Amino acid sequence: xxxxxxxxxxxxxxxxxxxxxxxxxxxxxxxxxxxxxxxxxxxxxxxxxxxxxxxxxxxxxxxxxxxxxxxxxxxxxxxxxxxxxxxxxxxxxxxxxxxxxxxxxxxxxxxxxxxxxxxxxxxxxxxxxxxxxxxxxxxxxxxxxxxxxxxxxxxxxxxxxxxxxxxxxxxxxxxxxxxxxxxxxxxxxxxxx
Numbered sequence: 001x002x003x004x005x006x007x008x009x010x011x012x013x014x015x016x017x018x019x020x021x022x023x024x025x026x027x028x029x030x031x032x033x034x035x036x037x038x039x040x041x042x043x044x045x046x047x048x049x050x051x052x053x054x055x056x057x058x059x060x061x062x063x064x065x066x067x068x069x070x071x072x073x074x075x076x077x078x079x080x081x082x083x084x085x086x087x088x089x090x091x092x093x094x095x096x097x098x099x100x101x102x103x104x105x106x107x108x109x110x111x112x113x114x115x116x117x118x119x120x121x122x123x124x125x126x127x128x129x130x131x132x133x134x135x136x137x138x139x140x141x142x143x144x145x146x147x148x149x150x151x152x153x154x155x156x157x158x159x160x161x162x163x164x165x166x167x168x169x170x171x172x173x174x175x176x177x178x179x180x181x182x183x184x185x186x187x188x189x190x191x192x193x
Contacts, residue, residue, distance in 0.1 A: 018044035019051075019089040045089045054081050054088075055096050062096070062103030069119035070108045071130065078104060079115070079134060086137035101141050104134065105148050112168070113151035114159070124170040128179055128189045131156050 001009070010024035022041040025031045031038040045051050058064055063078045070078035082100050090097055110116040114126030115134040135152055143149050158164045162177025169175055175182040179189040 013044070015044070015048040018047075018049045022089045042089065042091055046091050046094065049088070051085060051088050051090045054085060055090075055094070057081075058096055058100065062099035063107075064100075066119075068107075070104060071117035072119070079108065079117075079130065082137045082141075083133045086140040092141040097141055101138055101143055105138070105143070105146065108134070109148060109152065112155055113148070114155040114174075115152060123168060124173055126155070126159075127173045127183060128156065128159065128181060 007024065007028060010028070011021055014020060018041065022038070022045050025035070025038045025041050033039070054064075058081070059067070061067065063070065064081045065073040065077045071080075074080065078100065082097075082104055085097055085100070092098075104115075108115050108121055110121040110123045110126050112123040112126060114123070115131045116122060116125030117127065117130055118125030131152055135149060135156065138144075138146070138149050158167050159169075159174050160177060160179060169177075169180075170182060172182040174180070175186055180186060181189040184190050
């Protein structure tokens with residue numbers, strides 16, 4: 001398949017996966033917000049495919065599955081749904097997405113400012129992959145300037161470089177600097193860039 005054929009294929013209307021067209025327009029053709037075709041593609045993301053199904057399963061308070069544990073229930077819980085919505089090109093202005101992001105910020109941060117997989121969130125439950133995924137999603141949804149997001153970015157940086165005295169590492173999760181991960185048996189994080 002040639003490059004032109006590939007691009008044509010990516011730009012096809014696909015109600016099962018409308019995000020492909022949205023990302024092709026935005027990332028490959030450089031369309032900006034306000035472009036009629038890009039805006040229509042984003043509307044389709046919100047109307048067909050997985051995004052409306054994910055949002056339909058959301059509880060009115062902003063969580064999915066369990067209001068206390070936002071990570072367990074792999075691929076179905078709140079942390080995962082927020083990540084998927086960002087990855088699928090969901091509209092950051094959607095009220096339900098804003099509510100989900102606020103719920104995550106209000107309930108998933110440990111006292112060290114990182115996103116934790118355990119409930120209640122504790123520093124020993126904070127790992128690079130989860131923290132990075134939540135930061136990427138929250139930044140995508142417009143929360144980059146939120147002080148809690150900035151604090152989680154700071155945690156991530158300090159955990160990676162390990163140059164802050166008194167920074168606490170946990171054998172079972174973030175085990176040391178340089179992406180060292182206890183979940184990965186002390187090896188670098190499997191999601192490391």
